[in-house]
Amino acid sequence: MNPLSGDVRLETASVSRVIQLSDTHLMRERGGSLVGIDTDRSLAAVCRLIKQVLPVDALLVTGDLAGDEADQAYYRLSAMLTPLEAPSFWLPGNHDATWSSEHPLNTHFRRRIQLSGWDILMLNTQQPGEVAGLLPDTELTALAEAVASARETGRHLLVATHHPLRGVGCDWLDEQSVQNGATALSLLASLGARAVVISGHVHQDSDQTHSGVKCLTVPSTCVQFAPQSVQFRADEEAPGCRLLELYEDGKWHTQVLRVSDEVFAADLTSRGYA
Ligand SMILES: [Fe+2]
Numbered sequence: 001m002n003p004l005s006g007d008v009r010l011e012t013a014s015v016s017r018v019i020q021l022s023d024t025h026l027m028r029e030r031g032g033s034l035v036g037i038d039t040d041r042s043l044a045a046v047c048r049l050i051k052q053v054l055p056v057d058a059l060l061v062t063g064d065l066a067g068d069e070a071d072q073a074y075y076r077l078s079a080m081l082t083p084l085e086a087p088s089f090w091l092p093g094n095h096d097a098t099w100s101s102e103h104p105l106n107t108h109f110r111r112r113i114q115l116s117g118w119d120i121l122m123l124n125t126q127q128p129g130e131v132a133g134l135l136p137d138t139e140l141t142a143l144a145e146a147v148a149s150a151r152e153t154g155r156h157l158l159v160a161t162h163h164p165l166r167g168v169g170c171d172w173l174d175e176q177s178v179q180n181g182a183t184a185l186s187l188l189a190s191l192g193a194r195a196v197v198i199s200g201h202v203h204q205d206s207d208q209t210h211s212g213v214k215c216l217t218v219p220s221t222c223v224q225f226a227p228q229s230v231q232f233r234a235d236e237e238a239p240g241c242r243l244l245e246l247y248e249d250g251k252w253h254t255q256v257l258r259v260s261d262e263v264f265a266a267d268l269t270s271r272g273y274a
Pocket of ligand 1: 162
């Protein structure tokens with residue numbers, strides 16, 4: 001299991017600006033592709049998009065960073081994000097490697113990021129060898145502690161996961177949601193509107209409320225998956241990311257940003273991705 005550890009405190013203004021990117025699927029070799037899309041090129045396009053909304057306080061990369069677990073992919077990801085001049089915090093996904101706590105890139109895997117009025121909690125849903133997500137006891141304990149802290153301090157909580165806690169309406173993806181996501185939602189329910197959950201994995205934008213908690217997913221930086229699909233189906237939507245503006249007093253606003261300066265044509269005849 002990839003370790004998530006340590007707190008980072010960011011000195012932010014009364015409005016913290018955070019970008020969520022997800023499912024970058026960088027391959028061992030530069031120019032590798034997923035469902036017909038060059039994942040280095042599409043991530044570069046999303047980085048150009050982010051440059052238009054700088055400055056931001058933090059980048060959250062919510063899993064499936066690499067497509068084939070290659071170390072080279074993680075170093076390229078780090079290098080591609082560096083020009084955005086914001087710290088980036090990563091989560092592992094089902095396509096990602098596990099590595100020792102000695103790995104030089106482990107500084108990207110933090111448990112908690114503190115902003116003005118908000119805490120970001122990073123939760124690891126990766127189950128080695130499985131596609132579906134699960135929150136093991138370590139992660140549920142971290143969540144319970146974060147919820148208790150938020151209740152005590154009155155701060156607001158943004159939770160980031162790779163797999164969503166509940167399905168988004170695609171049969172083939174919904175069975176891969178966090179298997180004990182209901183347990184996490186029952187913990188979060190005591191915060192209600194003071195908690196927000198952001199997830200990746202489903203390569204599409206979705207916006208739902210479960211147990212009074214807003215749960216959002218984000219487009220991938222590469223291929224998109226079609227909403228409301230029973231089986232695997234790629235979509236023509238453009239690569240993108242999510243901008244979150246978190247106000248110190250708990251108000252928040254979000255917007256999905258999509259690439260428009262370059263066209264990425266996914267292979268719409270593809271029957272799956274590996
Ligand atoms: Fe995934």
